[in-house]
Amino acid sequence: MRSxxxxxxxxxxxxxxxxxxxxxxxxxxxxxxxxxxxxxxVRDRTGLAQVVVRDGSALPPEETTVxxxxxxxxxxxxxxxxEVVDPGITLLxxxxxxxxxxxxxPELSAALPTLLDxxxxxxxxxxxxxxxxxxxxxxxxxxxxxxxxGFTEVQTPKFVASATESGANVFEVDYLGRPxxxxxxxxxxxxxxxxxxxxxxxxxxxxxxxxxxxxxHLAEYVSLDVELGFIDDHRDVLAVxxxxxxxxxxxxxxxxxxxxxxxxxxxPVVPDEIPVIHFRDALAxxxxxxxxxxxxxxxxxxxxxWALEEHGSDFLAVEGYxxxxxxxxxxxxxxxxxxxxxxxxxxxxxxxxxxxxxHTPSSYDAAIRARGEDPAxxxxxxxxxxxxxxxxxxxxxxxxxxxxxxxxxxNIREVTLFPRDLHRLTP
Amino acid sequence: MRSxxxxxxxxxxxxxxxxxxxxxxxxxxxxxxxxxxxxxxVRDRTGLAQVVVRDGSALPPEETTVxxxxxxxxxxxxxxxxEVVDPGITLLxxxxxxxxxxxxxPELSAALPTLLDxxxxxxxxxxxxxxxxxxxxxxxxxxxxxxxxGFTEVQTPKFVASATESGANVFEVDYLGRPxxxxxxxxxxxxxxxxxxxxxxxxxxxxxxxxxxxxxHLAEYVSLDVELGFIDDHRDVLAVxxxxxxxxxxxxxxxxxxxxxxxxxxxPVVPDEIPVIHFRDALAxxxxxxxxxxxxxxxxxxxxxWALEEHGSDFLAVEGYxxxxxxxxxxxxxxxxxxxxxxxxxxxxxxxxxxxxxHTPSSYDAAIRARGEDPAxxxxxxxxxxxxxxxxxxxxxxxxxxxxxxxxxxNIREVTLFPRDLHRLTP
Numbered sequence: 001m002r003s004x005x006x007x008x009x010x011x012x013x014x015x016x017x018x019x020x021x022x023x024x025x026x027x028x029x030x031x032x033x034x035x036x037x038x039x040x041x042v043r044d045r046t047g048l049a050q051v052v053v054r055d056g057s058a059l060p061p062e063e064t065t066v067x068x069x070x071x072x073x074x075x076x077x078x079x080x081x082x083e084v085v086d087p088g089i090t091l092l093x094x095x096x097x098x099x100x101x102x103x104x105x106p107e108l109s110a111a112l113p114t115l116l117d118x119x120x121x122x123x124x125x126x127x128x129x130x131x132x133x134x135x136x137x138x139x140x141x142x143x144x145x146x147x148x149x150g151f152t153e154v155q156t157p158k159f160v161a162s163a164t165e166s167g168a169n170v171f172e173v174d175y176l177g178r179p180x181x182x183x184x185x186x187x188x189x190x191x192x193x194x195x196x197x198x199x200x201x202x203x204x205x206x207x208x209x210x211x212x213x214x215x216x217h218l219a220e221y222v223s224l225d226v227e228l229g230f231i232d233d234h235r236d237v238l239a240v241x242x243x244x245x246x247x248x249x250x251x252x253x254x255x256x257x258x259x260x261x262x263x264x265x266x267x268p269v270v271p272d273e274i275p276v277i278h279f280r281d282a283l284a285x286x287x288x289x290x291x292x293x294x295x296x297x298x299x300x301x302x303x304x305x306w307a308l309e310e311h312g313s314d315f316l317a318v319e320g321y322x323x324x325x326x327x328x329x330x331x332x333x334x335x336x337x338x339x340x341x342x343x344x345x346x347x348x349x350x351x352x353x354x355x356x357x358x359h360t361p362s363s364y365d366a367a368i369r370a371r372g373e374d375p376a377x378x379x380x381x382x383x384x385x386x387x388x389x390x391x392x393x394x395x396x397x398x399x400x401x402x403x404x405x406x407x408x409x410x411n412i413r414e415v416t417l418f419p420r421d422l423h424r425l426t427p
Numbered sequence: 428m429r430s431x432x433x434x435x436x437x438x439x440x441x442x443x444x445x446x447x448x449x450x451x452x453x454x455x456x457x458x459x460x461x462x463x464x465x466x467x468x469v470r471d472r473t474g475l476a477q478v479v480v481r482d483g484s485a486l487p488p489e490e491t492t493v494x495x496x497x498x499x500x501x502x503x504x505x506x507x508x509x510e511v512v513d514p515g516i517t518l519l520x521x522x523x524x525x526x527x528x529x530x531x532x533p534e535l536s537a538a539l540p541t542l543l544d545x546x547x548x549x550x551x552x553x554x555x556x557x558x559x560x561x562x563x564x565x566x567x568x569x570x571x572x573x574x575x576x577g578f579t580e581v582q583t584p585k586f587v588a589s590a591t592e593s594g595a596n597v598f599e600v601d602y603l604g605r606p607x608x609x610x611x612x613x614x615x616x617x618x619x620x621x622x623x624x625x626x627x628x629x630x631x632x633x634x635x636x637x638x639x640x641x642x643x644h645l646a647e648y649v650s651l652d653v654e655l656g657f658i659d660d661h662r663d664v665l666a667v668x669x670x671x672x673x674x675x676x677x678x679x680x681x682x683x684x685x686x687x688x689x690x691x692x693x694x695p696v697v698p699d700e701i702p703v704i705h706f707r708d709a710l711a712x713x714x715x716x717x718x719x720x721x722x723x724x725x726x727x728x729x730x731x732x733w734a735l736e737e738h739g740s741d742f743l744a745v746e747g748y749x750x751x752x753x754x755x756x757x758x759x760x761x762x763x764x765x766x767x768x769x770x771x772x773x774x775x776x777x778x779x780x781x782x783x784x785x786h787t788p789s790s791y792d793a794a795i796r797a798r799g800e801d802p803a804x805x806x807x808x809x810x811x812x813x814x815x816x817x818x819x820x821x822x823x824x825x826x827x828x829x830x831x832x833x834x835x836x837x838n839i840r841e842v843t844l845f846p847r848d849l850h851r852l853t854p
Contacts, residue, residue, distance in 0.1 A: 045626065064815045065656075065657075065815050094787050099814050120620075121622070121810060123620070124622060132581070143567075150472065152560065153563045155632070173609070174600075176849055192854075196547075196551050196559075199472065207586075229492075230434065230452040230519075359519075360520045380547075380854035381854070384548065387548045388491045389492060390519055390520070391520075417581060417582065419584075425588040425602065426588045426807040427808070
């Protein structure tokens with residue numbers, strides 16, 4: 001049965017004309033039954049609305065979906081300065097069972113395992129939902145920045161024939177009777193597609209068979225991947241990364257300002273130029289031995305603090321990581337011990353890895369042989385290079401890590417809709 | 428080494444001032460060496476540019492990436508009315524091997540298996556690349572339409588604990604020592620998230636272990652999924668679908684007009700209202716027995732022809748498919764033999780399946796038991812319903828099917844970047 005009266009969203013009520021009849025649809029966020037009057041707070045995707053019930057009828061339990069048709073009146077005491085009176089309340093489903101977490105409280109107080117077990121319900125809490133709204137707005141800014149810069153969005157296969165990129169932590173699939181693997185990243189494909197479109201991006205799931213239980217790793221996460229051709233070196237990649245992050249920040253402010261308030265997210269200011277420190281100098285700065293192959297978490301934290309103090313920046317790019325610790329496709333710097341690659345630290349934690357890649361056939365051949373592997377294994381990937389590739393590079397941002405840092409949560413699972421890890425395959 | 432002279436894109440040349448020095452970067456699309464003069468056609472992501480070489484030097488082979496610095500001059504005979512003379516040509520990689528397909532010809536004439544084996548190179552052909560540009564523009568229009576209508580983009584897990592949705596054609600994964608499955612669709616998750624955001628969409632891979640080799644099926648494809656709450660019935664879903672397709676068409680015209688020309692795509696006009704026919708009437712119209720449970724391909728073609736003739740529409744929605752042939756979560760119509768679901772035919776082929784879903788706990792319980800299954804198997808999915816869900820529905824568009832119909836290609840593999848099927852896991 002089609003309704004003739006349009007639905008009014010909660011957020012539109014304060015601007016609506018008092019005295020008009022409105023039709024709300026949403027969830028019973030909270031009911032309060034007093035002796036003379038009862039209040040029903042209705043929640044929809046835009047906010048809350050107060051409904052005043054004076055006829056003594058019993059109110060439906062929290063989380064039941066309802067339609068409320070009533071008269072809008074001004075009331076300075078009500079949220080938003082308006083409320084709905086003389087309501088007709090229609091249940092849109094059966095009375096809801098009591099939720100496993102109290103969604104009407106200002107804060108979700110349940111322990112993380114409870115929240116994760118009941119994710120479909122826990123995500124309804126406005127403060128929890130707001131975390132994802134930050135993620136969604138960020139992805140929107142990621143894409144709009146790249147669209148405006150001449151990038152083409154691509155969708156690359158998640159089934160791959162061999163576990164060549166890193167070898168470890170790969171999921172194996174029974175692929176119609178033979179083994180296949182799930183892509184750990186779109187790296188090989190985004191590079192090949194630079195040969196087609198010059199500038200590409202992809203937003204999609206990547207799969208890592210992480211055998212460890214940490215607050216920063218998942219078996220499946222969303223990777224924001226970028227690759228571009230005709231660069232001079234990794235500094236061009238970093239410049240695009242800076243624009244992308246600035247675009248993500250701008251989109252958060254534009255599309256999710258209420259979510260910023262609700263989560264208390266500390267949205268960073270992106271400097272016009274991200275400060276850069278060489279890996280060698282970073283080691284010296286934190287007092288680490290000069291033959292360390294990587295930065296330890298405490299080094300990253302110290303560097304983050306230094307960047308904030310020295311440059312007033314939440315971001316710091318560390319460039320030149322030792323070639324020995326980078327994947328075979330990494331482009332060396334002029335001094336061959338170091339690479340034209342970088343990590344971007346955001347508040348002292350790695351958020352992005354990027355850099356320039358090799359692009360000549362002979363350099364791939366040498367790099368693969370130097371790792372004791374046979375270039376024939378990579379034939380399908382290497383054909384793009386044999387037929388002309390430009391100097392290129394790119395980066396990948398882990399969406400969940402970004403949102404976790406924005407909101408300051410300790411565990412990446414708190415910003416993932418339905419996390420997948422060593423122990424968790426449901427809900 | 429950073430360049431001081433900015434790169435000029437091929438598409439910017441006609442508007443540039445003759446006499447200025449320009450720096451092109453791109454691929455050698457074609458070289459023509461005549462006795463007195465040679466021509467080098469450079470290709471970049473925006474188009475082609477002609478370079479005139481008079482010094483007798485040998486030109487790099489096709490597909491080699493080059494930088495060309497030279498003087499722009501007007502020449503009415505040259506493509507775009509300009510060309511570059513007195514060039515300095517620098518190779519950006521080693522001379523390219525001869526491509527497996529002739530990319531400089533106006534049409535790609537190689538057989539499909541050759542094109543698929545050499546996808547990283549074959550996609551460089553401007554006419555082939557344009558096919559994907561149509562896909563990318565369509566996805567952009569899909570998202571912008573939904574963003575403007577208050578939808579939230581979500582990312583749902585591809586690992587699922589059980590093969591419950593359809594049972595058949597599911598890929599099994601070794602998930603850290605236990606079995607898991609790859610999601611055949613985000614159906615269960617997008618429904619649960621209607622409980623959170625009311626209106627959601629997702630663009631992502633879905634996985635089907637298709638044991639058959641057809642021109643319309645892949646083991647992995649890109650699904651454009653939408654789900655929305657607080658609907659009256661499936662007609663509200665169809666209205667959103669109409670807006671989404673209109674948005675995809677508008678985005679193709681706005682962002683990929685050159686790709687439309689290059690592919691000869693027949694971009695449809697989306698009617699203000701998509702014509703709807705009931706399944707029962709559709710059977711009668713095509714002269715099929717009234718107890719047929721589904722439409723055969725020849726029926727769909729006949730209906731497509733009828734919609735064009737009768738309504739001047741490339742689109743036709745067939746509603747009311749028999750409940751017996753629809754998934755258990757399908758909402759019945761008032762007459763319980765028929766469902767509140769639909770298929771959208773685009774030029775006589777199924778492009779979209781959608782409809783209203785069940786939303787009360789008791790209806791799920793009954794529907795699952797009626798199929799001889801135990802509701803406990805679905806406990807994780809059903810918790811959203813126990814705690815209050817609105818009437819809702821949604822649809823899914825197969826991206827590759829959309830692009831295939833737009834461009835009129837016979838095989839879905841022709842519009843898929845790196846198709847995955849029974850026989851193909853590479854490139």
